[in-house]
Amino acid sequence: MQNRNLTADDHFKELAEAVVEMDEERAVAAAHASLESGIDAYDAIQQGLSAGMERAGQLFEEEEYFIPELLMCSDAMYAGLEVLKPHLKKTAGSRGTVVIGVIEGDTHDIGKNMVRIMFETGGFNVIDLGRDVPPQRFVDTAIDSNADIIALSTLMTTTMDGMGTVVRLLNEADIRQGIKVMVGGGPISPGFAKRIGADGYAVNAAEAVKVARELVAI
Amino acid sequence: MSIQFPVQTDVMSPLARLAAYSRGESIDRLPCVPIIGNTAARVIGVKVSQFRGNGHVIAEAQTASYRKFGYDVIRVFTDLYTLAEAMGAVVRYPEDETAYLAAPALDSIDDIARLQPVEPHKNGNLPCHLEAMKRVIEAVGQEVPVTGALTCPFTTASFLIGAENLVRLVIKNPEAVHRLCEVALESAIRYATAIIETGCTPSLTDPMSSSTVIGPRQFLEFSYPYLKRLIDFIHSHDKKVTLHICGKTEKIWQAMADAGADCISIDNDARLRGAVESVGDRLRIMGNVHPSEIMLQGTTADVRQAVFDCVAQAGASPRGYIIASGCSLPTETPFSNIQAMMDAACEIGWPISPDLLSRGQI
Structure with missing residues (x-):
């Protein structure tokens, strides 16, 4: 690739395509190429890698x-990100901090990982507590990190109640106003979200980011 | 006063009802199957963990649950992991909740060669489940079909290598996926053989094959061939096969029929009416009252309404329809809602009123 002949937009397009085409090596090469051409790392992430991931979310x-x-798109995105991150001059104006995890008793985490990826892509600072997480840990982490959102996932009907417990613990800690709770996962419905007092529900990872943006925009 | 105990008003036994229904003869009501797994523990007042290693407790619970509600198929099922566990996956058993996968059998695809197909009478909890099936057959096998849950190869493969690893391999290393599915299939065939020897019919479940996880083309490449071989094997023993795949399935209904399923069990992400129109002339359809939204959290009126809606959509399906929950019921599903499902089936009765069926055409 002849770097000097490429415009910034060409670089962004190449980065985005590498992500959409699930090509880790191409994403790494495109990240290096954009740095060599003097493209700002932040712009390369936002307009290149993230744009590609957003397109993947649409698909x-x-x-x-x-x-x-x-998952393969996100692998390519992270590979490019590794190259670009050390060159970030300005820290991104984060949209907010999200504490995410799969509720206690459930070890299915593909869905949660997808949501985490889309949050990171969407400009959120994400704290991932992993799977099988006790309700109290969500609350403690959210307080410690001054989080804007707690995002809870479960695939199992047996563990849904843990989501309500998190909302209850937030209420008891009297910090419910500052922290929005959003829920999702196989057995979860908008009706269930409402019933337990959650602020948001998303049917999939792509929608989760939109919901989160709305929640923090208020 | 309305009928409270349909079990007592049922004229036919489940076996007689299903046989007559399949022959196109008159029946007393549609077959009805609230899919009960660990909820059976609540019927006899034991903790879910007491099922582990105790075939006689599973059998006692499943038999008691059937006698209490009078549904049309018993399915011996506690969790999806029994087969993978018998191949080395680590399963955790909370005291009173459904077991879950703590760690896959393998850390790396380099270890695939180490995997051994199961010995059903020796490995993991398989012997206990086989004992349960045998005992349920002895107790009520003369009146009701008894099935044993069997997790299908692609899903078992995900428990062997980890779900996220498996779906990456689908793109990165198709050959590794096929090797995992091949050994999972051999295990499934051996376990199916043992299930059939108890007198039960294997009941297939394959959540990872859902279009919520993999695309229809990936299903055809990585799941379908193994499903087909498994179903062919079960058919060679003169058993009918019910296949349940969770989540979205619309784009693979035809393939599920091609694989040889005699009945497919549809989840709530799929539209019952759509299934009837697509494959209703090829196989029987069961589903899809929402297990959590309606059965766990709804009122008895919600359950009744949901059953009526389902029958309106699918009651006239050419190859037959079974009222059922969209998936296994959550452990804490209220008995009143399970009863309400049976009551609704009785209330609808037979023949199904043309008024109700015409509502499903819209």
């Missing part, structure tokens, strides 16, 4: 891509 919603493709 997922359109059922062109499924979980395997989305």
